[in-house]
Amino acid sequence: MQRGGRYWIICQQREDTGRIPVSDEQMRGYQFSVESVKDYLYKLLDCKPYFAGPKEETNKQQEVIGIVHSGKLRLTVQLLYQNFYWLLKIGENTLEVKDVIGFDGHSYVLQSAQKQYLLCADKSDESRDRRRARLLATVDYYKQIGISPIYETIAKEEGVSLYAIKNELKEARKDRTILKLKETYLKELRERHFGLSE
DSSP states (O other): OEETTEEEEEOSSOTTOOEEEEOHHHHHHTTOOHHHHHHHHHHHTTOBOOOOOSOOOOSSEEEEEEEEEETTEEEEEEEEEETTEEEEEETTEEEEHHHHEEEOSSSEEEOHHHHHHHTOOSSOOSOHHHHHHHHHHHHHHHHHHTOSSHHHHHHHHHTSOHHHHHHHHHHHTTOHHHHHHHHHHHHHHHHHHHHHHO
């Protein structure tokens, strides 16, 4: 709410707090919504779906966006809410969202220097089993929606050789745990596809 050129809010949790002043900088921060930022980053970074499985108990809010490629590395992109701040974490690198994404009144704007920092990594943080299950699910999914050639397309998307993809898939098909996880991933891929198509 605004009165006399100043913004303020009322705390819903405590009756003895009264009006809480809000600065202009904080008001600019309210231009963000979690879902719109997630959609913006997913498209901007060309993310692949991330399958989190059952949510772990945690004392911080976590919104996983997807998997992004940095060279040949696969890094998890997520938003974290800690100590009243939203953080953008890619791999092991973390920055406050307000230092990475701006809002010009019409659309979000990404700071290129911070993007380079966030995408700098020494190793992937997507586990081998999750990656293999994701690749198997992608093969089946691409068959269903008619993408061809499948292996070549996936190799290009992953930034690795065709031989590497075929070898990964061969090993993945030997593991029952991965095959079971693949079915979960495939179900989510179908749901996302039909959800976006409606």
